[in-house]
Every structure is written in C-alpha cells, then in structure tokens.
Amino acid sequence: MKRKLILEDGTVFTGHAIGSTKETTGEVVFNTSMTGYQEILSDPSYCDQIITLTYPLIGNYGTNRDDFETLLPSAGGLIVKESAIHPSNFRNIGTLDDWLKEHDIPGLTGIDTRMLTRLIRDRGTMHGRLAAETADEKAIIESLQSFVPSKDKVAQVSTKNAYHAPGAGRRVVLMDYGAKHGIARNLIKRNCDVFVMPYNATAEEILKLDPDGVMLSNGPGDPEDVPEAVEAVKNLLGKVPVFGICLGHQLLSLAGGATSSKLKFGHRGANHPVKNIRTGKVDITSQNHGYTIDRDSLMGTDLMLTHVNVNDNTVEGVAHEYYPAFSVQYHPEACPGPNDSNELFDQFMSMIDKHKKASTAV
Numbered sequence: 134m135k136r137k138l139i140l141e142d143g144t145v146f147t148g149h150a151i152g153s154t155k156e157t158t159g160e161v162v163f164n165t166s167m168t169g170y171q172e173i174l175s176d177p178s179y180c181d182q183i184i185t186l187t188y189p190l191i192g193n194y195g196t197n198r199d200d201f202e203t204l205l206p207s208a209g210g211l212i213v214k215e216s217a218i219h220p221s222n223f224r225n226i227g228t229l230d231d232w233l234k235e236h237d238i239p240g241l242t243g244i245d246t247r248m249l250t251r252l253i254r255d256r257g258t259m260h261g262r263l264a265a266e267t268a269d270e271k272a273i274i275e276s277l278q279s280f281v282p283s284k285d286k287v288a289q290v291s292t293k294n295a296y297h298a299p300g301a302g303r304r305v306v307l308m309d310y311g312a313k314h315g316i317a318r319n320l321i322k323r324n325c326d327v328f329v330m331p332y333n334a335t336a337e338e339i340l341k342l343d344p345d346g347v348m349l350s351n352g353p354g355d356p357e358d359v360p361e362a363v364e365a366v367k368n369l370l371g372k373v374p375v376f377g378i379c380l381g382h383q384l385l386s387l388a389g390g391a392t393s394s395k396l397k398f399g400h401r402g403a404n405h406p407v408k409n410i411r412t413g414k415v416d417i418t419s420q421n422h423g424y425t426i427d428r429d430s431l432m433g434t435d436l437m438l439t440h441v442n443v444n445d446n447t448v449e450g451v452a453h454e455y456y457p458a459f460s461v462q463y464h465p466e467a468c469p470g471p472n473d474s475n476e477l478f479d480q481f482m483s484m485i486d487k488h489k490k491a492s493t494a495v
C-alpha cells in the first residue's frame with residue numbers, strides 16, 4: 134500500500150506504508166543513529182514526533198523484549214529508506230513492521246530520506262502528515278501551516294501514580310517527565326532506592342519522601358510548557374542534590390533564571406561531541422532535543438556553563454555555583470548511544486554523599 138508524507142512547505146514524498154494504518158500529524162525530525170531504533174521509537178521524548186532515520190537500512194536485527202525505553206511508546210511515526218523484512222538476531226522476536234503495528238505507530242518506507250533530512254536542515258523542523266495516497270494534499274498543507282502541537286505532552290507520558298523500585302542504597306526521587314528506562318536502570322545499578330514521582334509533584338511532596346537526591350528526567354515538548362515542574366525544581370534547589378538530564382536540564386536551567394529557545398532542527402543522534410570546559414575532555418554523546426538553553430541567559434544567574442556542543446557551541450551542561458545541582462542536555466544513560474558520559478551518574482552519587490556528610494556534620 135502506498136502512503137504519503139506531506140510537509141507544511143508543500144513538499145510531498147510518496148512511498149510505502151508500514152506499521153499502523155492510522156494517519157498522523159507531527160513535527161518531522163531526523164535522527165542520525167545507525168542503530169537503536171527500538172530505543173529511539175520508545176523514548177517518550179519523541180512523543181507525537183515523526184522520526185526519520187538517516188541510516189538507510191533499518192530493522193535488520195529485528196525487535197526484542199528488552200530494548201524498550203518505555204512500555205507504551207508515544208512516537209508519532211517512523212520514516213526509513215528501507216525496512217528489513219528478514220531480520221536476524223538471537224534476541225529477535227519480530228520485524229520492525231510487526232512492532233510498529235503492535236504499538237499503533239504508522240511508518241513510511243521507500244522515500245529519499247537523505248533529501249528529506251537536507252530539507253529539514255535547510256528550512257528547519259517542519260510539521261508533516263503521514264497520509265493515504267489519495268489524501269487531499271492542498272487541504273492538508275493548509276492545516277499543517279496552522280498546526281499547533283499539544284502543550285501537555287509531559288502530562289501525557291508521565292506516570293499517573295508514584296511508584297517505588299526498592300534498593301538498599303541512596304534514596305533517590307526520580308521525577309518522571311517522560312523518563313527513559315535507562316535512567317532508572319542506571320540508578321538501580323548503583324543500588325539506589327528509587328521513588329518515581331509524576332511530573333507535577335510539588336517540592337513539598339518530593340521532600341516529604343526525605344530523598345538523598347532528586348533526578349530530573351528527560352521528556353517531550355517545550356520546557357516552558359511545564360511551569361509547575363520549574364516551580365518545584367526552584368523549591369528543591371539548595372535543599373537536596375539535583376541532577377537533570379535533557380528536559381530535566383532545561384527545567385533546572387529555567388528554575389535557575391535562564392531562558393530556552395527552539396533550535397532550527399535539533400540534535401538527534403548518537404555521535405554528538407560535547408566538551409567539558411573545565412577539563413577540556415570531549416565525550417561523544419547521545420542526544421535527542423529540539424530546544425536549548427540560551428547561552429547568554431546564564432549571565433547574571435547562579436548557573437555556570439560546564440559543557441558545550443563542539444559542533445555549534447550551544448549549552449550542553451550547567452552547574453549551580455552554590456548549591457549541589459548540575460545537569461546535561463545529552464544522555465549519559467545512552468540507550469542508544471555511547472557510554473562516554475555514564476560516569477555522570479557516579480558524580481551524582483558522590484554529590485549526594487558529600488551533601489549528606491556536610492548536613493550531618495555539626
């Protein structure tokens with residue numbers, strides 16, 4: 134069956150349908166990772182977005198039980214040049230097409246994904262619709278031009294109820310703004326006693342759990358759309374060590390007085406170089422974000438710039454001058470991607486221990 138991708142600038146690509154039969158509208162973004170499609174598709178930060186993978190053959194190792202970043206994927210759609218029909222891997226339990234059908238995500242194959250990516254790089258991220266071959270292009274283009282994406286994506290993907298993953302070590306509250314499982318996995322690996330809280334938990338509710346540290350997760354959408362989370366983080370600063378990843382980094386930065394804006398086409402991939410400006414060390418990082426913290430807006434706040442993107446000099450990390458709080462725009466949990474910056478979780482553990490010692494010493 135044929136299917137079209139219609140973009141708000143009027144460009145139309147015609148290819149073949151895979152996955153769900155439903156139609157979908159969303160922001161069309163590209164990711165340059167060569168592998169990790171199951172993790173990407175199940176990363177809640179992609180909620181409602183239509184993801185183009187630039188690597189031309191996707192699905193060759195199939196799908197499996199283990200590589201989920203959330204059990205209920207919320208990605209809007211997938212576009213690939215070619216989707217493998219005969220995957221081979223010892224963990225494989227089904228093709229990418231089967232997986233997309235099971236999770237009700239529509240896909241498109243057989244289009245020139247290189248051309249689509251260049252278009253997005255030149256014109257910036259655009260809205261698009263995955264539609265039937267017979268769809269009325271003119272009407273769809275008009276509706277795309279005035280399309281306003283939902284502002285409550287975080288509420289959509291965050292857990293509705295608090296829950297607990299018991300551990301014998303440090304007590305960490307994980308704020309779930311659409312958290313990837315990789316973050317909890319890293320805390321659990323370090324023996325943490327993890328309390329997962331919904332995105333709108335107040336600082337008072339969080340502090341009532343008497344945490345040793347608070348982890349702010351990744352999540353979808355514009356950080357300015359979750360003012361309640363910014364407010365909670367503001368009220369946590371100085372009271373408990375805080376570590377933020379991606380959306381969590383943006384929320385910590387907004388809480389510290391910085392501002393955010395939208396990047397032309399975002400950073401999505403598994404080989405983004407990031408420089409630690411204190412040590413000069415460059416890590417190759419996994420990234421997935423469309424917004425960034427404005428570098429100039431850090432001036433006059435108590436936030437220090439700690440990491441920059443080597444490609445475009447954007448802000449990749451900040452730390453609070455006086456309080457135990459730091460954050461990064463990239464993904465130390467990887468999934469998919471390199472593990473270069475995994476030690477940031479250990480830094481968080483040390484920060485927690487130092488803070489504990491300081492607060493118990495009289």
Ligand SMILES: NC(=O)CC[C@H](N)C(=O)O
Nearest residue numbers: 351352354379380423424
């Ligand atoms: N992965 C994330 O947490 C992304 C943060 C935010 N939604 C952005 O696009 O910038």
